[in-house]
Amino acid sequence: MTIQEQIEAIREELRQHNYAYYVMDNPTISDFEFDAKLKQLQALESKHPEFFNPTSPTNRVGGEITKNFETVVHEHRMYSLDNSYSKEDLLDWETRLKKAIDGPIEYTCELKYDGASISITYLNGKLHKAVTRGDGFQGDDVTANVKTIKSVPLQLRGNYPEKFDIRGEIVLPFDGFIKLNEARVAQGEEPYRNPRNTASGTLKLQDSAEVAKRPLECLLYNLTGQNLNIQTQMESLNKAREWGFKVPEIAKKASNIAQVLDFIAYWDTHRHQLPYETDGVVIKVNSLQHQEELGYTAKAPRWAIAYKFKAEQVATRLNKITYQVGRTGAITPVANLQPVELAGTTVKRASLHNADQIEKLDIREGDVVFVEKGGEIIPKIIAVDVTQRPQNSKPTVYATHCPECQTPLVRKESEAQHYCPNDTGCNPQIIGRIQHFISRKAMDIEGLGGETVALLVNAGLISNYSDLYELTIADVLPLERMAQKSAENLINGIEASKHIPFERVLFALGIRYVGETVAKKLANHFKSITALKKASVEELMAVDEIGNRIAESVTSFFAEDINNNIVERLSTFGVQMEISAEKRANQTNVLAGQSFVVSGVFYKVTRNELKTLIENNGGKVASSISSKTNFVVAGDKMGPSKKEKAQQLQVPILTEDDFLKMLP
Numbered sequence: 312m313t314i315q316e317q318i319e320a321i322r323e324e325l326r327q328h329n330y331a332y333y334v335m336d337n338p339t340i341s342d343f344e345f346d347a348k349l350k351q352l353q354a355l356e357s358k359h360p361e362f363f364n365p366t367s368p369t370n371r372v373g374g375e376i377t378k379n380f381e382t383v384v385h386e387h388r389m390y391s392l393d394n395s396y397s398k399e400d401l402l403d404w405e406t407r408l409k410k411a412i413d414g415p416i417e418y419t420c421e422l423k424y425d426g427a428s429i430s431i432t433y434l435n436g437k438l439h440k441a442v443t444r445g446d447g448f449q450g451d452d453v454t455a456n457v458k459t460i461k462s463v464p465l466q467l468r469g470n471y472p473e474k475f476d477i478r479g480e481i482v483l484p485f486d487g488f489i490k491l492n493e494a495r496v497a498q499g500e501e502p503y504r505n506p507r508n509t510a511s512g513t514l515k516l517q518d519s520a521e522v523a524k525r526p527l528e529c530l531l532y533n534l535t536g537q538n539l540n541i542q543t544q545m546e547s548l549n550k551a552r553e554w555g556f557k558v559p560e561i562a563k564k565a566s567n568i569a570q571v572l573d574f575i576a577y578w579d580t581h582r583h584q585l586p587y588e589t590d591g592v593v594i595k596v597n598s599l600q601h602q603e604e605l606g607y608t609a610k611a612p613r614w615a616i617a618y619k620f621k622a623e624q625v626a627t628r629l630n631k632i633t634y635q636v637g638r639t640g641a642i643t644p645v646a647n648l649q650p651v652e653l654a655g656t657t658v659k660r661a662s663l664h665n666a667d668q669i670e671k672l673d674i675r676e677g678d679v680v681f682v683e684k685g686g687e688i689i690p691k692i693i694a695v696d697v698t699q700r701p702q703n704s705k706p707t708v709y710a711t712h713c714p715e716c717q718t719p720l721v722r723k724e725s726e727a728q729h730y731c732p733n734d735t736g737c738n739p740q741i742i743g744r745i746q747h748f749i750s751r752k753a754m755d756i757e758g759l760g761g762e763t764v765a766l767l768v769n770a771g772l773i774s775n776y777s778d779l780y781e782l783t784i785a786d787v788l789p790l791e792r793m794a795q796k797s798a799e800n801l802i803n804g805i806e807a808s809k810h811i812p813f814e815r816v817l818f819a820l821g822i823r824y825v826g827e828t829v830a831k832k833l834a835n836h837f838k839s840i841t842a843l844k845k846a847s848v849e850e851l852m853a854v855d856e857i858g859n860r861i862a863e864s865v866t867s868f869f870a871e872d873i874n875n876n877i878v879e880r881l882s883t884f885g886v887q888m889e890i891s892a893e894k895r896a897n898q899t900n901v902l903a904g905q906s907f908v909v910s911g912v913f914y915k916v917t918r919n920e921l922k923t924l925i926e927n928n929g930g931k932v933a934s935s936i937s938s939k940t941n942f943v944v945a946g947d948k949m950g951p952s953k954k955e956k957a958q959q960l961q962v963p964i965l966t967e968d969d970f971l972k973m974l975p
């Protein structure tokens with residue numbers, strides 16, 4: 312390969328990774344590997360300036376726009392940041408600054424929040440538009456989604472300029488990320504990999520109601536605009552905070568690189584106590600006058616630099632690989648480690664994901680492994696120190712049988728995970744399913760906890776959730792730590808759950824891939840378990856947002872006699888197996904197959920009521936106008952760009968009254 316071909320090959324590879332990372336939110340290599348490749352390219356390009364190309368990943372912001380949202384051109388470009396990894400890098404930067412600026416330079420140090428960049432325009436104190444960074448020149452209009460974030464003000468306070476852009480990072484704090492993943496795992500889905508990609512993926516969901524359920528945060532760090540009458544970066548942070556934005560109080564002024572290094576050293580360890588992910592420090596020249604003099608390169612401001620924290624790593628011994636069985640029978644391999652301190656916690660276990668991962672890294676029991684806590688919450692093994700491998704070491708043979716019930720494991724062709732197929736006879740699956748059934752978002756049975764479920768199963772009192780409804784006080788009294796009062800509470804709690812609405816019962820059944828939202832959709836569409844049971848894969852897939860995977864999972868659930876028997880028993884005990892008469896009275900299918908976009912301010916009903924009306928009558932609500940939109944319901948103050956788009960695509964525009972007449 313010639314040097315030119317080599318350069319082109321790395322450029323192409325990096326473009327692919329940029330696409331996977333920014334557009335698909337599903338990177339296939341680690342950031343560390345990505346940065347190393349980018350550095351390699353930078354080195355080659357600077358040695359061979361004759362092969363300069365303005366579209367090289369070294370000269371461009373990595374993101375792209377998608378086709379799912381309206382494209383908006385940024386009035387002020389959005390840049391990336393140059394990276395530094397050492398004191399030397401920072402001193403080099405300072406030297407470059409001093410060549411351009413006379414006199415003392417003041418810095419601000421801020422944390423580098425790890426999420427997705429956003430630019431929000433405010434007009435006369437009102438949120439006007441929120442746009443992703445995209446390729447830096449233009450991005451996706453995700454206003455509807457950003458408006459669901461509670462910490463983003465829709466109306467500002469105090470003395471704000473008439474027009475400005477504010478930039479920041481949309482992040483998903485750790486606790487929200489963990490809860491989201493617990494819910495996914497409980498539904499038999501693969502957990503999300505890290506908060507950053509999840510935040511970015513959430514921002515690009517089409518359904519803003521779904522976005523509203525995820526606890527995103529928006530942390531702001533930059534004001535951009537004309538005549539803002541602000542002199543320094545520090546002042547802009549303070550102003551933004553006054554106007555009502557969420558601006559972390561962590562930022563600090565520094566008058567030299569030594570003070571910058573103190574800030575870095577402090578946060579390198581203390582950042583682990585923050586509720587959200589950070590991956591470095593951003594150092595900016597404080598004076599906006601100086602910033603203007605320094606300007607920008609093709610990709611980044613010269614007046615700022617990011618210092619990246621090293622992901623913390625330690626070496627420790629892997630004592631044993633064990634296998635866990637989840638509620639849905641999914642098998643997760645777990646590395647049991649020699650306990651070791653990492654990023655402020657003691658790590659004893661690390662996730663091994665699946666068989667492919669173990670094979671790829673050739674991870675073996677007895678190996679010394681490198682464990683990293685990067686973007687992921689659960690530490691992971693990134694490499695094996697083969698030089699320390701014991702002489703008698705043998706490659707890992709992945710479990711062939713369920714560790715709990717000894718049934719041979721199965722693996723579907725397109726899936727990475729192995730499963731124990733013995734769903735009715737495998738203890739953790741039996742217990743897990745009942746635990747899911749009684750959980751807060753499902754049947755919410757008061758007085759019954761996960762541990763008691765395990766006790767009941769192990770005592771042979773129940774073997775599936777329908778058995779709960781036959782329990783008596785006398786049955787449960789002999790259990791460990793069970794008194795008369797708690798036994799009564801338990802039985803009353805089970806009795807009360809007979810009033811839980813059908814959509815939650817459907818979720819409680821624990822059909823794989825049928826989470827809360829899907830259960831609601833299916834319940835509203837089919838209205839009863841009898842109708843749902845009869846539905847074919849095609850009929851299921853005709854429901855909005857129900858794909859093949861869910862449809863097949865539902866039909867195979869009802870193909871099992873044992874499941875039908877359990878459902879039948881629940882029904883005879885009085886558990887709700889259809890939507891309530893009251894709900895049914897408010898529902899029709901007159902808008903079936905029609906897609907609506909709602910825009911503006913309404914008088915007879917609120918915007919949310921309008922959306923509910925559309926959905927209850929079988930219609931679909933979308934957030935942006937496309938060729939698939941059947942009607943736009945326009946209230947007062949509908950945005951001019953929406954109006955234009957509707958006219959351009961010849962989508963009929965209805966008034967509030969026009970729409971209400973469509974309903975029975």
Ligand SMILES: NC(=O)c1ccc[n+]([C@@H]2O[C@H](COP(=O)([O-])OP(=O)(O)OC[C@H]3O[C@@H](n4cnc5c(N)ncnc54)[C@H](O)[C@@H]3O)[C@@H](O)[C@H]2O)c1
Nearest residue numbers: 328332338340341342345391392421422423424428532593
């Ligand atoms: N694994 C992969 O395949 C892959 C692919 C592409 C990019 N990446 C990773 O993405 C990163 C590069 O992405 P990038 O171009 O967005 O650069 P970046 O994330 O390193 O830095 C720029 C961004 O930092 C953000 N930021 C956070 N806090 C800030 C603050 N206080 N002040 C100013 N900006 C702040 C801004 O959104 C800004 O756009 C690298 O870490 C790279 O490893 C990974």
Ligand SMILES: [Zn+2]
Nearest residue numbers: 713716731737
């Ligand atoms: Zn099993």
